[in-house]
Amino acid sequence: MSNAPVASTPPGDQQPKVSQVSEAVIRIAGNSQDGIQAIGGFLARLAGRSEQEVMTFMTIPSTISGGPSIFQVRIGSGEVLTAGDEADILLAFYQHSYESHLNSLKKGGIVLYDADHVKDFTPENETTYRHIGVNISSLTVEAIGGTGRDKGKNVFALGLIARMFDLNIQKLHRLLEERFGTKDPTVLQNAMNCFNAGYNYTLATAEELFRFTPGENKHGHQVVTSGNEALAYGLIAAGVRFGAGYPITPWSDIMELLRRELPKYGGSFIQCEDEIASISMAIGASYAGRVAVTGSSGPGISLKTEALGWASMAEVPLVIVDVQRGGPSTGMPTNIEQSDLNIACFGGHGDSPRVVLAPSSVEDCFYTAIEAVNIARKYSTPVIILTDQGIATRIEAFVEPNLQTLCQDISPDLSPIAEHKPYDLSAPDGITRHVAPGTRIGTGKYPVVTGLEHDEMGHPTGSPKLHVAMTAKRRNKLRKLAEELPVPKVFGSPEGQVLLVSWGSSQGPIQEAIKQARAAGEAYSGLHIKYLNPLPNGLENVFSGFRHIFVVELNDEGFYGYGQFAAILRARYCDPRIRGITKVDGLTWKVREILDAARAMTR
Amino acid sequence: MSSIAISGTSLPRTGLNATPIPPLADSDRKPLMKKDVSADHPTWCPGCGDFSVLALYFKLIEKRRIWHEKIMTVAGIGCSSRFPYFVQGHGAHFIHGRALPFASGVSISRPDLHVFVFGGDGDAFSIGGNHFSHTARRNIKMTYVVMDNMVYGLTKKQTSPTSPIGFKSKTDVWGNFDRPINPMKQAISSGATFVARTTHTNPNHVLAMMEAAMDHNGFSFIECLSECVEFYEGAFDNSNPRKGGKFVEVPKEHDITDEYAAYRLADESAPGNFGIFYKVDRPTKNENETKVISDHRAKVGNLADWQILQKSFDRMK
Ligand SMILES: Cc1ncc(C[n+]2csc(CCOP(=O)(O)OP(=O)(O)O)c2C)c(N)n1
Numbered sequence: 012m013s014n015a016p017v018a019s020t021p022p023g024d025q026q027p028k029v030s031q032v033s034e035a036v037i038r039i040a041g042n043s044q045d046g047i048q049a050i051g052g053f054l055a056r057l058a059g060r061s062e063q064e065v066m067t068f069m070t071i072p073s074t075i076s077g078g079p080s081i082f083q084v085r086i087g088s089g090e091v092l093t094a095g096d097e098a099d100i101l102l103a104f105y106q107h108s109y110e111s112h113l114n115s116l117k118k119g120g121i122v123l124y125d126a127d128h129v130k131d132f133t134p135e136n137e138t139t140y141r142h143i144g145v146n147i148s149s150l151t152v153e154a155i156g157g158t159g160r161d162k163g164k165n166v167f168a169l170g171l172i173a174r175m176f177d178l179n180i181q182k183l184h185r186l187l188e189e190r191f192g193t194k195d196p197t198v199l200q201n202a203m204n205c206f207n208a209g210y211n212y213t214l215a216t217a218e219e220l221f222r223f224t225p226g227e228n229k230h231g232h233q234v235v236t237s238g239n240e241a242l243a244y245g246l247i248a249a250g251v252r253f254g255a256g257y258p259i260t261p262w263s264d265i266m267e268l269l270r271r272e273l274p275k276y277g278g279s280f281i282q283c284e285d286e287i288a289s290i291s292m293a294i295g296a297s298y299a300g301r302v303a304v305t306g307s308s309g310p311g312i313s314l315k316t317e318a319l320g321w322a323s324m325a326e327v328p329l330v331i332v333d334v335q336r337g338g339p340s341t342g343m344p345t346n347i348e349q350s351d352l353n354i355a356c357f358g359g360h361g362d363s364p365r366v367v368l369a370p371s372s373v374e375d376c377f378y379t380a381i382e383a384v385n386i387a388r389k390y391s392t393p394v395i396i397l398t399d400q401g402i403a404t405r406i407e408a409f410v411e412p413n414l415q416t417l418c419q420d421i422s423p424d425l426s427p428i429a430e431h432k433p434y435d436l437s438a439p440d441g442i443t444r445h446v447a448p449g450t451r452i453g454t455g456k457y458p459v460v461t462g463l464e465h466d467e468m469g470h471p472t473g474s475p476k477l478h479v480a481m482t483a484k485r486r487n488k489l490r491k492l493a494e495e496l497p498v499p500k501v502f503g504s505p506e507g508q509v510l511l512v513s514w515g516s517s518q519g520p521i522q523e524a525i526k527q528a529r530a531a532g533e534a535y536s537g538l539h540i541k542y543l544n545p546l547p548n549g550l551e552n553v554f555s556g557f558r559h560i561f562v563v564e565l566n567d568e569g570f571y572g573y574g575q576f577a578a579i580l581r582a583r584y585c586d587p588r589i590r591g592i593t594k595v596d597g598l599t600w601k602v603r604e605i606l607d608a609a610r611a612m613t614r
Numbered sequence: 615m616s617s618i619a620i621s622g623t624s625l626p627r628t629g630l631n632a633t634p635i636p637p638l639a640d641s642d643r644k645p646l647m648k649k650d651v652s653a654d655h656p657t658w659c660p661g662c663g664d665f666s667v668l669a670l671y672f673k674l675i676e677k678r679r680i681w682h683e684k685i686m687t688v689a690g691i692g693c694s695s696r697f698p699y700f701v702q703g704h705g706a707h708f709i710h711g712r713a714l715p716f717a718s719g720v721s722i723s724r725p726d727l728h729v730f731v732f733g734g735d736g737d738a739f740s741i742g743g744n745h746f747s748h749t750a751r752r753n754i755k756m757t758y759v760v761m762d763n764m765v766y767g768l769t770k771k772q773t774s775p776t777s778p779i780g781f782k783s784k785t786d787v788w789g790n791f792d793r794p795i796n797p798m799k800q801a802i803s804s805g806a807t808f809v810a811r812t813t814h815t816n817p818n819h820v821l822a823m824m825e826a827a828m829d830h831n832g833f834s835f836i837e838c839l840s841e842c843v844e845f846y847e848g849a850f851d852n853s854n855p856r857k858g859g860k861f862v863e864v865p866k867e868h869d870i871t872d873e874y875a876a877y878r879l880a881d882e883s884a885p886g887n888f889g890i891f892y893k894v895d896r897p898t899k900n901e902n903e904t905k906v907i908s909d910h911r912a913k914v915g916n917l918a919d920w921q922i923l924q925k926s927f928d929r930m931k
């Protein structure tokens with residue numbers, strides 16, 4: 012617990028002392044079938060209901076049955092920006108969990124282990140970490156009457172943690188009721204028995220128990236959810252009522268949620284035969300009057316590029332969600348990477364301008380979805396939301412959005428109009444806006460939407476002059492968007508030695524790195540860029556205040572030593588101060604890694 | 615936190631001339647004539663079979679008194695797929711092989727429109743083969759006319775998936791030896807609910823098939839033989855009485871609801887039979903999705919959208 016105990020009760024007779032902490036990082040390690048994600052989920056929800064900020068981190072194996080799995084939750088009373096570099100507490104279900112994750116525990120941290128499975132300890136480890144053994148498996152079996160093998164040990168462990176942190180037992184009971192309250196009352200009864208057995212277990216060997224300092228009361232309620240869920244609900248709030256997709260991890264959650272939810276709003280989500288059909292169907296629906304969504308991850312994104320080029324050429328609005336994972340090819344399906352920036356900005360043949368935005372947190376997923384829909388409509392363009400495996404699956408708490416003001420109706424206007432030219436070169440704002448099929452046009456002259464170079468009515472042309480004019484039209488409307496985009500604010504002082512530039516999910520760890528560097532007297536600042544293509548204007552003014560500009564991103568340094576975004580910024584600003592800090596180990600940034608790299612490069 | 619930079623304010627509909635006009639009662643409208651529904655002059659080679667398919671589409675619109683805005687004409691890429699440019703009406707010229715999923719997006723989200731898709735044999739059965747099967751099995755409401763010339767026209771004489779064995783093309787100079795796809799069998803086995811065959815040299819028959827297809831509630835598929843005079847001249851002479859061939863209609867006693875009989879009919883050697891091979895009623899994807907929606911809407915009652923969403927957010931607390 013990175014904050015030292017602020018108060019402690021003096022040790023009573025045999026009572027362990029109780030320390031107040033402002034935050035804690037708990038890592039739970041076991042196998043995927045042990046319901047580890049569920050414990051993490053309970054803790055995250057509880058924290059959300061208790062005004063504490065929470066951020067979680069989890070990894071799941073790519074195989075569906077069995078295999079090691081972890082969940083890390085960081086709960087804090089203040090602002091939580093990352094899931095934490097090091098854990099304060101490790102809960103290890105097996106010998107292999109113990110061995111693989113002990114090094115993620117900070118020195119002097121507590122390892123709470125299942126004494127039925129973890130049996131080998133080195134004396135050195137025993138002196139470095141505080142060990143507490145509990146027969147989690149056998150006590151769980153005992154608690155539910157012996158029939159249920161050791162299923163339920165996650166809930167038993169939750170009880171132990173609740174005890175250790177003096178968590179709000181009423182709220183946890185309520186969460187258990189919500190989760191396990193089914194038609195069969197024995198399910199809930201068993202869960203309660205497991206939980207209570209864990210909670211009432213005397214942590215005899217614990218020298219210390221903890222209590223969180225109460226968090227500040229936020230304005231409004233907090234909600235706790237994952238990035239994929241927040242994004243899907245953001246699309247619904249934005250008025251999207253049609254989507255099409257093909258399953259692939261980690262995008263599938265979004266399509267499953269939309270398939271379930273959209274019918275309530277009068278919409279549908281169609282599971283297609285492949286990603287090409289998905290984007291084509293979404294484009295068809297979008298053209299038919301209301302911005303639609305498709306999405307994918309990894310290889311599925313590659314498949315969509317031809318149709319994406321069509322949307323760019325035909326100027327049809329569309330939202331494409333790319334939940335990035337490790338690539339290329341099937342790559343690392345359940346690991347985080349930010350290596351789809353190039354395909355998002357440039358993927359496809361020909362000059363095909365499109366918009367790319369990246370959310371920085373779970374909360375931002377919700378708002379970015381709405382913004383993507385609005386940009387797609389306003390500029391009649393495909394918009395790619397570049398999220399990633401990290402944000403997609405992690406759970407965070409954030410202030411509940413005001414849904415009544417945010418929800419929008421974007422149903423098409425089918426009332427007749429006098430005349431219509433879809434690709435009007437003299438339109439006052441230079442932007443195409445299609446009328447949906449079903450609209451009567453007074454002149455009797457109807458448009459064609461097309462991927463061939465075309466004249467103002469959408470009819471094919473081989474005219475070099477028109478190709479030049481239409482290419483400029485498609486490019487200039489997005490230059491106009493760039494003018495409208497807000498210039499991001501510098502995090503920290505506007506002048507200094509090092510500017511750490513981030514995009515997407517790296518925002519949290521970078522801001523924490525900056526805080527630590529500044530605390531150590533180093534002149535570090537940060538710039539988080541959400542609008543990646545086109546870039547907002549005016550970034551050069553921000554860059555001018557710094558000696559070094561490091562772009563921190565999760566992709567490879569490439570042939571020339573720069574990550575994908577660094578290369579784009581160097582090409583855009585021709586500024587040799589821009590350099591890259593990259594890695595591709597499939598894990599989120601640790602604050603230490605960022606600072607070590609930046610310090611080495613400024614030495 | 616997040617402020618939204620680009621707000622969802624309502625947008626102007628088009629550029630300069632987006633003046634709204636009053637609605638017009640159908641009774642006050644003049645029925646559309648050929649001149650009203652034809653657009654660009656077709657760029658096809660003189661004598662190309664595709665001309666007659668286009669002419670009969672115009673006839674269909676005229677005869678059935680369809681308004682411009684009530685239909686949508688969609689195509690992929692190929693000579694035949696240039697179709698939408700020649701039709702006055704909302705049209706889309708999409709990418710090679712993917713016209714069906716595009717059309718599905720229109721059909722499912724816009725039940726008020728009838729979607730017509732036109733394209734070639736390569737577009738339908740090679741690059742778009744997968745979509746053909748899946749659109750058929752889902753029974754998405756639309757009419758799909760494949761103008762089968764058994765060759766790649768636009769790219770100038772390569773072997774197509776329907777080219778017969780022995781056909782000499784630029785990619786099979788010694789003659790094709792890959793077994794051709796039988797479009798009828800493909801459609802029936804994939805689950806199409808309306809499967810018909812016609813040829814461009816018999817205009818009345820083409821029109822009759824188009825009308826029947828349009829009236830079918832579901833995925834209606836027509837294979838229309840359409841000669842490429844440039845790269846496969848004479849391909850369909852054997853079904854053209856004017857060229858000494860024979861136009862054989864589907865026998866009167868054929869039961870169009872009998873899948874096996876339809877399959878057997880499709881097995882006849884060239885030039886085969888013409889007419890409706892198969893037609894059954896099965897719920898469309900459109901109807902099934904609509905049912906899911908109405909069931910869900912009944913459950914949420916008359917809550918506003920934001921209130922439905924609020925319920926989901928309440929569960930995240
Ligand atoms: C992805 C892609 N691959 C290849 C092409 C080139 N191409 C255009 S049309 C065509 C074949 C057309 O044959 P068919 O569908 O039978 O139409 P036809 O010209 O015979 O009417 C090909 C290969 C393309 N446009 N797009």
Ligand code: SF4
Pocket residue numbers: 657658659661662663664693694763767768841842843844845
């Ligand atoms: S090449 Fe063949 S298919 Fe194409 S227009 Fe000419 S005749 Fe018709």
Ligand SMILES: [Mg+2]
Pocket residue numbers: 692734735736761762763764765766767774
């Ligand atoms: Mg062909």
